[in-house]
Amino acid sequence: MRSGKEHHDVVIVGGGICGLATALALHRIQEVWHRKSAMQVKSTRIEEFRCLKRTDLIQALFDNLPVDSVRLGCQIVAVERDPSTSFPILYVHDGIIIKAKVLIGCDGSNSVISKSLGLGSLNSxxxxxxxxxxxxxxxxxxxxxxxxxxxxxxxxxxxxxxxxxxxxxxxxxxxxxxxxxxxxxxxxxxxxxxxxxxxxxxxxxxxxxxxxxxxxxxxxRYRSPWHLVFGNFRRGTMTVAGDAMHMMGPFLGQGGCVAMEDAVVLARNLAQAMPMGLEGGRVGDGELKKRIETALENYVRERKPRVLKLAMQSMLVGILISSSSKIKRLLSLALLLVFFGGASLSYTRYDCGPL
Ligand SMILES: Cc1cc2nc3c(=O)[nH]c(=O)nc-3n(C[C@H](O)[C@H](O)[C@H](O)COP(=O)(O)OP(=O)(O)OC[C@H]3O[C@@H](n4cnc5c(N)ncnc54)[C@H](O)[C@@H]3O)c2cc1C
CATH class of the missing domain: 3.30.9.30 (D-Amino Acid Oxidase; Chain A, domain 2)
Known part of the structure; x- marks a missing residue:
């Protein structure tokens, strides 16, 4: 068992699609902070089905990250808030304690970070x-x-x-x-x-x-739409993204896509709230905390309507396919027709904006 303390500005828990995409988005933003240039990464709209191997996507994201920014085999077992600074503290399985200014939980369906935010358990x-x-x-x-x-x-x-x-x-x-x-x-x-x-x-x-x-x-398994409406997705400078926030059934094939949207929106909001970067601005901890909280609040506000709509549509398709109750299936079909245009693919035309 190792012991010791580490300090990091931003800690992302989870090395799946969301964690790696968030790390990459933040690195792109950081390059702009460092170069102080106006780099724009435009999102593009492509209306087609395209299938990728998950391992290829993960590898491509991983290959574009600086080697020293990824730590493998690091299992977070608990998180709490530092009583003196209110910044997050993470406890690693091997005894290491990590203090972070920003904590982003991209740790999937059994997220430790979601649990610590008090989000209810998933439905199946x-x-x-x-x-x-x-x-x-x-x-x-x-x-x-x-x-x-x-x-x-x-x-x-x-x-x-x-x-x-x-x-x-x-x-x-x-x-x-x-x-x-x-x-x-x-x-x-x-x-x-x-x-x-x-x-x-x-x-x-x-x-x-x-x-x-x-x-x-x-x-x-899926997070119920009511949890998305009433759930608390931020506490202090800690938030969640990807399946940790909005796990949904695979019926629309959008879980990984929205996880990457989360990454772009989260990085953009952090950049807007702190145009000089976490350290570059040389602001005190109190002011820094306030700015990060504002950025994360804006991120959650921006993401909620998008993920709620998808979660509703995915849940209704799931009930339509799997429920043994005829009434439930009819009701789902009716709601899908009225609110989502039946089998409409309009959800693929969403633009989460540039980085
Ligand atoms: C059958 C099926 C089909 C799907 N089809 C599609 C599709 O066609 N298109 C699409 O866009 N999406 C699809 N999805 C959804 C998509 O796979 C997920 O939404 C996506 O993988 C979520 O990525 P994530 O990074 O949020 O979570 P995950 O991929 O679950 O990654 C979480 C990561 O966190 C790590 N982790 C967990 N706990 C800890 C901890 N305590 N400490 C440290 N690390 C931790 C895990 O090891 C993992 O690496 C499908 C899902 C399923 C089940």
């Missing part, structure tokens, strides 16, 4: 998803289209990633919700095959030929 749907990747060495000849087939309580879909690789998923009510999600690839393959046994041979072959190491079963 009866469904789970098995995902896999299938490689076609001579090309798959599929159109670059997202295909999803709904069949009662089950959904089966696929989307090509490139000319050789196809991502597929099966989503259905999974009865054994009390045990740990199984990981054995052979078992997962059999489970997936059972669900699609009546599908065309081409689909069955795709699942059968998938890379066993890519198979993964996930239970579907």
């Amino acid at each position: 749907l009866p469904n789970c998803v098995i995902r896999g990747l299938t490689n076609y060495p001579n090309g798959h000849n599929l159109k670059s289209r997202f295909l999803r087939h709904l069949d009662g309580y089950m959904a089966f879909g696929r989307i090509p990633i490139d000319d050789n690789l196809v991502h597929w998923f099966v989503d259905w009510p999974y009865p054994n919700r009390d045990i740990d999600a199984p990981k054995d690839p052979k078992f997962l393959m059999e489970l997936a095959m059972q669900q699609i046994k009546d599908y065309p041979a081409e689909m069955i072959e795709m699942v059968k030929s998938s890379d066993p190491s890519s198979l993964n079963l996930t239970r579907i």
